[in-house]
Structures are given as C-alpha cells and as structure tokens.
Amino acid sequence: MKFNRKRFYLAAVPIFFLVPLILNPYWVDVLNSIGLYALLGLSLNLIVGYAGLFNLGHAAFYAVGAYTSAILNTTYHIPILLLLPVAGLAAGIFALIVARPIIHLRGDYLCIVTIGVGEIVRIALINDVFGITGGANGIFGIARPRIFGMVIRTPHQFFYLIWLFVAITVFLFYRLEDSRVGRALNYIREDEVAAEACGINVAHYKLISFVVGATWAGMAGNIFAAKMTIISPESFSFWESVLMFTLIILGGAGSIEGVLLGAFLIIGLPEIFRELSNARMLFFGAAMIAMMIFRPEGLIPPVPKKYRVFSGTDRGETT
C-alpha cells in the first residue's frame, strides 16, 4: 500500500507539472486557484488537522499577509516576492498576539472566537483602519512579481510559481510531521490530558502550530496579492475560512494528501459543473453532515505513524 502510493506520486507529480503545457489559460488559472487553496488548506491543516484546534477565522491571517504585501509594495515599491517572508512574519506576529490569550479555550469556544477575530479583521479592513487599507475598495496597482528580471504575468508562469511553493510546503510539512513538534501535536490531538501528563507543554505546542499555520497563510496571501494585483476585504470573508475548513474536513484532517485532494474537489469540481455553481455551497453543507456521519476521518485519512522502537540500550531491554 505504502509502496504503491509512493510510486503513484513519483509518476503523478512530473505529469502534473507538465499538464499546463496542453491546457488553455483558463484551466491553468483554475489550477492556480486550486494551488492557492491547497496552500491555505495545508496551513490551516497544521492548526485543525495536527493540533486539533478549530480555527474558523483563517482568512484573517491570509488577509494580514496579503495587505502587508500590498501596502508595502504600493507605498515603498519593494518587489512583491521579496515581501514573502515579511508577509509571513506579519501574519505570524498577528496570530501570536491574537492566539496567546485564547489558545487555552476549549474546542467550540475557540471556534467562535476565531470567527469573531476573522470578522473584526474584515470590518477593520472595510473601515480603512489606520487609513492604509483603502476601505471597501481595497488596494490596487500591486506590481507584478519578477524573478531574475522575468515578469510573471500569464497563468502558466503563475502556475509554476504557485505549485513550486505548494511542493516546498508539502515537503516541509511532511518533514514537520515526524519532527519533535509534529509528534507532540499528534499526541495532543489524540489525548490532551495524557500529553500534558507526559510533560508536553500543550499550550506551547498549540501556539506553535497556530503561529506557523498563520505564517503560511500570510505567505499565501502574499502570492494571492501578487497574482490578483488588486485585493479587497471581500476576498477575506468568513466564507473563505469556511471553504478552507471544509476542504480539510472533506479531504481528511491531518493528512497532506487529503488536503490536496480536498482542494481539487472543492475548488475544481464547481468549475467542471459550472451550471450547478449556485448550488455548490448547498452541496458542501450536505456533504459536511454526511461526512461526519459516514466517514468522519475524511476521504484520505492520515496514515497512523509507525515509529521503530529502538532496543533500550541503557536498560538492556529488547523490543
């Protein structure tokens, strides 16, 4: 099973990166949207899937990243891709400030508070907070990104920019799963009390996952701003957060493959069935209920981790 999967990905990834060569710009643009949502989904997956924190205000961090990039780019003309780490940092710091006092809240309460944070950010953006967000019209005239003198303009060029970033993200998050932080988060999600009893600083690790997830969303915001060249508060509404959340739940919380599949299904399917696009949220709603009843772990649930138990050399025990 594991072997087959690996082989499948080895074949699928190069093909996927060649696919834009035969697609028209429209469909490449759809793939770009999928890529952006995959990034957002992966970042939210860190919070929802790994740490088990219900965050329904992820669009707020996405917005902070996008607006930071847009403001710095339009005011100081700093190349937008150079602002990638800045956008991430801004979103991360914002998440740290917001999450620090609320991280201990229990599941559904945290959910409500994050909804509140998301709404406050959106209202602040509409009300032109500090006079720099451009109010309801947003910010326009963001410069096109440039790599080594080449301006990135067409959907095909963006495809490689976005999906390269997705690939790097997948690699890093895959590595994160097996790291000390990843294992701690896994434990916390399974049993918080037991984790605490084993000496894992639960609040600390939850905060780490929250801040890293938000940082990634901020960087996705930077790419979004670069791609659109115009951003406005309505791109960061509550429904964006719900969309990110739904694709994780549908695909499989805590599973990178699941999140990618979820992004393809939730963003891609409505493009295929365009006539039904009005009813797509209706379908999502029903699908969420059905998933929770019949397959709460998602379409591709995370594979339980297996770790080799080393023979205890210090005590002479064998496994």
Add this chain to the structure above:
Amino acid sequence: MLESDAASEAEAALFLRCYGRGLMAEFLQQFVNGLAVGGIYALIALGYTMVYGVLKLINFAHGDLFTIGAYLGLTLLTSFGLADRVGPGVAVLLLVVMVMGFVAVIGIILERVAYRPLRNSPRLSAVVSALGASIFFQNAVMLIYGARFRVYPQNLLPKISLNLLGIYIPLVKILVLVVCVIMMVGLYLFIQRTTIGTAIRAAAIDQEAARLVGINVDGVITLVFIIGPALGGLAGLMVGILYGQIKFTMGWIYGLKAFTAAILGGIGNIPGAMLGGLILGVVEALGSAYISIAWKDAIAFCVLILILVVKPTGLLGERVAEKV
C-alpha cells in the same frame, strides 16, 4: 452689567437644559432601540443556550433557522396574502403561530438528520455537522428566495410612535419588546415550574442520571429542538416586521451575536441568555451611536472575546463543570 450677566446666565442655563435634555433624550432613544434589538438577540440566544445546556453543542444552524422564520413570514404575507385575507391583527397572531410551528418542525428534522447520529461521536464532529447544516440552510434560502434583500410589507402594523418624556418610541418596537418579554418569562416559568421543565433541567445536568430516573432524554432533546427553533423563527419574523428588509445571510450575524449574548449571560443559563441579550443590544446601540456605526458589528465580537478571555462562565453562569 449685572443685568446682562443675569441674562447671559439665564441663557446659559436654558441652553444647558435644552442641550442636556437633548443628550438625555438621545441616550434614552438609543437605549430603547438597544432594548428592542436586545430582546431579539435574547430570543435567539435562548435557542443556543438550551441546546448547549442539554447537548453541549453549539448549534451553528440556529441562526439560519432564524432566517427561515423571517422568510417564511415574508412568504405568508406576500405570496399568501395573509394580511388581506384575515385583517392585520389576526394576521400577526396567525403569522406568529405558523412561523413558530414550521420552524420547530425544521428544528426537529435538523436534530434527527444532523445531530442524533453523532450523539456519541467526538463533540467536534457534531460542530462540523452543525456548520454543514448552517451552510445548507443558508444556501437553500438563497436558492429559493434569491440573494438580494427582500422587503416586508409595510402596512402590517400601524405606524404610531408614542411620545414618552421627549423620546419617540415606535409602537412596533414596544410590541417586539413585549412579545420578547412574554416569551422569556413564559419559558422561564415553563422550565422552572412544570414537570417537563424539570426533566429538561435534569437532562442538562446529567443525561445518564436523568435516564436512570426514567426521564425520556431523547424526548427532552426533541423538545429543546422544538422550543429553541420556534423562538428563533419568531425572532426572525420580528426582525422582518421591525426593520422591513431581510437577507439570506442575516442569520449568521444575528446568530453570532445571539451566541455572544448566551455566553455573556452564562451559557446553559436561561435567565442569563435573556440578560445577556438585553445587555448586548444596549451596548451595541450605544456603541454605534457614540463610538462609530461602522464598527457596530465589531463591538459585539470584542465583547465576545473579552468575556471568553476574562470570565468564560459569563455573568450568571455558576456551574463550571469543565475547564473552558
């Protein structure tokens, strides 16, 4: 010299009195506005708090049941022409009964389909399911009625304003407040004084123990999903009558605010939901009048976050069974 001093003094006093009274009247006006909205928040909050009390579940779809109530009232009034057939007075009574009944039926179906199968699953599964139900209802309303604002007929209640101490209070607002208070007091007495109410309270404290002493817990849960949605639907109808226009997305913002009210009063606590609703309504009205109307919605969310951080049990919440 002396004379002019006296004159200017009198003038200043007059100015102060008028101005002061104007300020006072303005304040009272906003206060009354806040009470009317607060009554509506309280009615919705009762649904949240009762469901949370018994099932420990945030019923995200509750706000959308409120929307359904508003749209159902619209259909009965416009397509069905209720007011023309039976006259406005009887029409309002009929509306109240029919909307409450219909939304209660939807509440029962919601519980059967989306929550009952998940009774023994992890609590967060039920939260996702509730969110799904909310998305489903909201989009169902949008597909049926369209995405634009819909307008309520304006001839339903006479447009009279009462003049009380220099402030004008529209009759509609008084009626809304009176209906809210009647419903809240009625519910409180029902919960506190009747056998069925006692059963609901027992199930809220401990479902297993309640079952052991012979209480039909499933019945209690169904009952909660009758009362809560009925009150929420009624609140939707009243928003339609009070403000005249409704939109398919209004449920979630009212729902969130009502939930804030429920937490403010102490979730699971029925008088708390009423108190929380009224306080939130007044705070919001005064805040939008004296701070900024553009930040009106943000005020409620700030209140919500502050309470959860500072005093998660709310104003009247006494039971702290779990670490919040």
